Amino acid sequence: MIPAGPAEEHRSIAGTFGERVRGVAADGWDAPTPVAEWEARDVVRHLVEWFPAFLADGSGLRLPAGPPVDDDPVAAWEQHAAAVQAVLDDPASAGITFAHPRLPAMPLPRAIAEFYTGDVFMHTWDLARATGQDDTLDAERCRVMVQGMEPLDEMLRQSGQYGARVPVADDAPWQDRLIGFIGRDPAWPRP
Known part of the structure; x- marks a missing residue:
């Protein structure tokens, strides 16, 4: 929520x-x-x-x-x-x-x-995944962010703020879609 x-x-x-x-x-x-x-x-x-x-x-x-x-x-x-x-x-x-x-x-x-605040939200996943903590993000916020950023995809990539998009399935959970959109592998394994 x-x-x-x-x-x-x-x-x-x-x-x-x-x-x-x-x-x-x-x-x-x-x-x-x-x-x-x-x-x-x-x-x-x-x-x-x-x-x-x-x-x-x-x-x-x-x-x-x-x-x-x-x-x-x-x-x-x-x-x-x-x-x-x-x-x-x-x-x-x-x-x-x-x-x-x-x-x-x-x-x-x-x-x-x-x-x-949106940046803090996304980086919560990075820190949690890196340190073996719960990396679950609010699915509704993920959906809103993905749908808001999709039309700006080219501009966001050109800004250098996001890496290359990591492909995920069209029916992937919204969290995986957000993580892939910002250039992270949703399946990134903690070393």
Whole structure:
């Protein structure tokens, strides 16, 4: 089920990702992931590092820096997620226009939901699969994402944000379709 509103959506998705972050064994942060050349800690690093600059470029808002991912991936994620949640929970955020140079202007909460929260959702699978945790994603959210991205396939591939599509059966579960769409093998075996 998809929560109503960007703040609740982030709270739910970031909360699930946080559970996976806290579930990584102490020696599990070096585990390979379905993303080529990434280890488990790199999934957290990606989310913690790309979004602050994106947010600042489009809104002028700056998130407080947290501890380095290499020192403490759990603390780095938790501080980052709390800072994003604080932005979404602030009633003033609804009145801020996100105006990134390469995107159409939109309300800040919508920009966070579309570009960041969706990324957290997809990377939950990467971290869970890499570290042997439950990698089940919400099937309805997967369906909505796949159907929303399908018309943008060529543009998304050209952006470099997704790898080559991994073919899956037409009747595959929505999670497998999403994972294949973003360039991961849904059957990726944990080494």
